[in-house]
Amino acid sequence: MTYPPRNVPAVVHPQAYAQPYPQQVSQPYAPVQPPHTVELQSTAPAIPADSFDLPRPALVPEDEPVRISVDNNRCHIYGICQQEAPEVFRISEGGSLHYTRAVPPEFAAKARQAVRCCPMQAVTIRGGSPGTAAYGERRPARPMRSGTAARAGRRRIVVAGAGLAGLSAATRLRERGFDGELVLVGEEPQRPYSRPPLSKQYLSGALAEEQLAFTADEDLDAHWLLDTRITGLDVHGSALELPGGERLPFDGLVVATGVDARRLPEAPLFSDRIRTVRTLRDAAAVRRAMHAAKAHHVVILGGGFIGCELACTAREHGMDVTLVVHSAPLLRRVLGEKVGSVVGGIQRRAGVDVRLGTRITDWQDHGDLLRLRLDDGALLECDFVVLGLGGEPRTEWLRGSGLDVSDGVLCAPTCHAVDAWGRTMPHIVAAGDVARWPNPRFDAQPRRVEHLIHAVEMGQHAADALLRGPARATRFAPVPRFWSEQHGTRIQAAGIPALGTEVEVVEGSLRSERFIARYSRPTPYGPQIVAAVAFDMPLELLDYRDQIGRSRPRSRGAASSRRKRR
Numbered sequence: 114m115t116y117p118p119r120n121v122p123a124v125v126h127p128q129a130y131a132q133p134y135p136q137q138v139s140q141p142y143a144p145v146q147p148p149h150t151v152e153l154q155s156t157a158p159a160i161p162a163d164s165f166d167l168p169r170p171a172l173v174p175e176d177e178p179v180r181i182s183v184d185n186n187r188c189h190i191y192g193i194c195q196q197e198a199p200e201v202f203r204i205s206e207g208g209s210l211h212y213t214r215a216v217p218p219e220f221a222a223k224a225r226q227a228v229r230c231c232p233m234q235a236v237t238i239r240g241g242s243p244g245t246a247a248y249g250e251r252r253p254a255r256p257m258r259s260g261t262a263a264r265a266g267r268r269r270i271v272v273a274g275a276g277l278a279g280l281s282a283a284t285r286l287r288e289r290g291f292d293g294e295l296v297l298v299g300e301e302p303q304r305p306y307s308r309p310p311l312s313k314q315y316l317s318g319a320l321a322e323e324q325l326a327f328t329a330d331e332d333l334d335a336h337w338l339l340d341t342r343i344t345g346l347d348v349h350g351s352a353l354e355l356p357g358g359e360r361l362p363f364d365g366l367v368v369a370t371g372v373d374a375r376r377l378p379e380a381p382l383f384s385d386r387i388r389t390v391r392t393l394r395d396a397a398a399v400r401r402a403m404h405a406a407k408a409h410h411v412v413i414l415g416g417g418f419i420g421c422e423l424a425c426t427a428r429e430h431g432m433d434v435t436l437v438v439h440s441a442p443l444l445r446r447v448l449g450e451k452v453g454s455v456v457g458g459i460q461r462r463a464g465v466d467v468r469l470g471t472r473i474t475d476w477q478d479h480g481d482l483l484r485l486r487l488d489d490g491a492l493l494e495c496d497f498v499v500l501g502l503g504g505e506p507r508t509e510w511l512r513g514s515g516l517d518v519s520d521g522v523l524c525a526p527t528c529h530a531v532d533a534w535g536r537t538m539p540h541i542v543a544a545g546d547v548a549r550w551p552n553p554r555f556d557a558q559p560r561r562v563e564h565l566i567h568a569v570e571m572g573q574h575a576a577d578a579l580l581r582g583p584a585r586a587t588r589f590a591p592v593p594r595f596w597s598e599q600h601g602t603r604i605q606a607a608g609i610p611a612l613g614t615e616v617e618v619v620e621g622s623l624r625s626e627r628f629i630a631r632y633s634r635p636t637p638y639g640p641q642i643v644a645a646v647a648f649d650m651p652l653e654l655l656d657y658r659d660q661i662g663r664s665r666p667r668s669r670g671a672a673s674s675r676r677k678r679r
Contacts, residue, residue, distance in 0.1 A: 167554055167590040167662070170570045171577065173288040175221035177241030180214055181228070187235035187320075191596050191605060192651035193566065196658060197230055198223035204652045228329040229281070230566045232596055233314075234307050238329060268293035270579070271353060271361060273343055274369035274507075275299025277307075277327065277565060278545025281572025282367045282579075284330040289580055295335040296361065298353065300370075301392060302340040309565055311396040312422040312501075313598070317429060318400070322393060343370070346514040348532075351540065354510075365579050368511075368522050368530065368543040369572060372504030372563065377414070377473075384478045386497040390419065391504065399499060408496035409433060412485060414473070416443040418597045420501030421456060424465045425600050434465045435493055437485075441469035448606075451616050452630050452646055455623055456599055463600040504563060506547045516541075521561045524550035527586035528575040537583050544568070544575035554590045554662035555612060555643060562609075564595040592661045602626060605654055608644030608661040615640070620653055629653055639664040 181201070190210055194202040200220045202212045216224045221240070228236045270286060272279040275297045283295055299305075306325035314320040338361075345354035346366075353361040374389035381387055388399045402408060411427050413420050416438030427434045440446065442453040443460065460467055468487065475486040485493040506521035515532045517523035522543040523531045528550060530541040543550075545568040549559045562571075570591050578586035597604045613632025621628030632644040641664050645657035 167588075170573065170591055172222040172226055173285070174219075175225070175241065176218050177221065178218055179216045179221045179224055179238050179240030181212065181216060181224055181239075182214065182237045183210065183212060184235045184237070187233045189233055189235075189598065189603065190651060191232050191603060192655065193230050193232060193594070193596070194227040194236060195652075196594070196655060197227035202227060206652070208652075225329060226569075229327070229569050232309060232565065234310075234325070234327065268364040269362065270295055270365040270367070271363040272297045272367040272369060273346075273353060274367075274371055274545070274547070275301070275305055275337065275339060276369060276371050276545065276568070277305055278371070278547075278568040278572040278575075279367060279369035280305040280327060280330060280333070281569045282369060282542075282544055282576040283335055284333055285573040285576035286580070287334060289577065291580065293364075295333075296338055296363075297335055298338045298341055298343055298355075298361070300340070300342050301394070303393060304337065304339070306393060307565070308391075311393065312390050312419055313426050315393075315396050316390070316400055316403070316423070316426045322397075325393070343510045346511055346516070348515050348538070348541070364540065366541045367572075367575055367579065368541065368547060369545045369568075369575075370507035370510070370547050372506050372546045374500065375502040375505050376500060377502070379473075379476065380498075380500070381476055381478055384483075386478060386483050387476075387500065388497065389500045390423065399497075402497050403427070403430060403432070410435070410495040412437060412483075412493055412495045412498045413501055414438075414498065415501035415503065416440060416445070416469075417447060417501060417503055418444065418595075419503070420499075421460065421599055422597060423499050423501050424460060425463070425598070428463050428465060428600070435495070436460065436465050436467045437471060437473060437487070437493075438467070438469050439472050443467065443469075446611060448610050448646060449613065449616055449632070451623070452610075455626055455648065456604075459599050459602055459626065504546065506549075506561065508547065521547050521549040523559055524548050525583065526551055526553055526588040526590075527583055528571065528578045528589050529583050529586070539583050540579070542575040542579045544571040548575075550589060552590055552593075553588050554592065555609065555641075560609075562593045564593060566594045567591065590662075592658055594658075603649050603651065604646070605651055606644060606646045607654065607658045608632065608642070610644040610646055612643040621648070621650060629657065631657065633665065636664065641665075 188210060190204060190208060192204050195204055198220060201216055201224045204210055225238055228238045272283050279297055283297055286295060305327050310320055310325060315325060342356055343353055344356060347354060351363055355361055374391035388395060390396050390399055410433040412435045413423050414437050420436060421443060424434045424436050442450055443456045444453040457467055471487045471489050473485045474488045477484040483495050483498060508518040508522060511518045517531050517533050524543050525531055525537045528542045528544060529537040530543050531537055546563040548571060549561045551557045551559045571589060574589045592607050593609055594607050610632045612634055614634045617631050618628050619631045627649045629650050630646045631642060633640045633642050642660045645654060647654035
């Protein structure tokens, strides 16, 4: 497809590029490096979240009722739907899900958000949405109240990345009244689909490929440029560079290219017996290896959620599983040692051979099997290896663009991209796994978050920020949430457990493997609650979500102790 030159007004009026957030200046962007480099990695202490009102993720109101249904075969009672729409969904004391089929207009937006955030895509919604009538005819779209930039004639917004974050941003643009050209560029041939089930339900055969597709926003009015690799970004010319020298001009850009599966540099690159699971194509290759090759023994590298869930799937198929983890215990970086050790016990009880604190030092591919030598001298023979080592941000196409991509795309608190000199880009935002930004709920340190619900919420906020511009956009301050399932045990978390220095079991017990752990850390304002993790207690976790980021009062003993030390 040939794209016309960009000769239309910008989405955001050309206000000045900004100096390091949050200060704004009135000077045009100049490609000349300043005499000094701005330090972006803040070491500021945690912010007391209860000292100001943090914005909650915004929804676009709907004016028509909707109907919902739940596939009980797919629903795992994680309770995310109740978190998003408690007026519509409710988990009973007995652990079953109850819901209202006919949702009135005042709760329709919440119900739709619950559908988008459902980990298992078990909820279906039917009916009208902002900009779309009940029977698919277009209605006048609802513009943002903050200005007229979103309605200033014909424009083009490009979304780089056709995953969930990109889909979420594109949908929000239409909901907010953007009526210009909308283009989504994706490297995979498929439209957006749910990635979490790849390592479990899809790999096991419980879900087919078509059942992974997101359906809440399937009527999006956009041009899909799929199976297309982006090769570069011309910030000054406002254009994406595509294969063959083709250029795709834009007036606004959403960067949502996600992450790639991390590989080991010492592992053989071209062996069919060494796989990663990041895309649908990856998962399909692993599934063929598991079934066609009639594999009996699989070695999984990585003690994070991906590695642990892959181990669950392989054991369900009756395979021998060895989990090789460099650190100890399992999920240490995510949940900490105390809670991570509980996961290790669950895996071992299910028959997984867990090797902690070790790594592979020698790889030998003999065609019909792999021989792996560990650094403790042990020799493993297996049918294939799956790498579950996490992800690396997809930013190779941004090298040389001038954006700060040291660990993902650095963003201001509003989701606007920041260049290498600390200036914000009013016409470029980032969202999802690839974005690194300071969440004011915790502190001023930019971080990346790789979770499904985060991709939904950040995509929506990035779209709002692009339309509003840096001066009017609000800060993005979500409560990160994620989940997993380990051999039938549901694990859910709210917040960032890795920030916690103190872990307290506030309900249940570690021994019973049914509990809630609260994570906190010391700050000048008192102990700050940074996360809560629940094992098989989805209903009880709801009470802790709104506490995340707030400070608990200091105990009298602690205050007295400090006075004595003085």
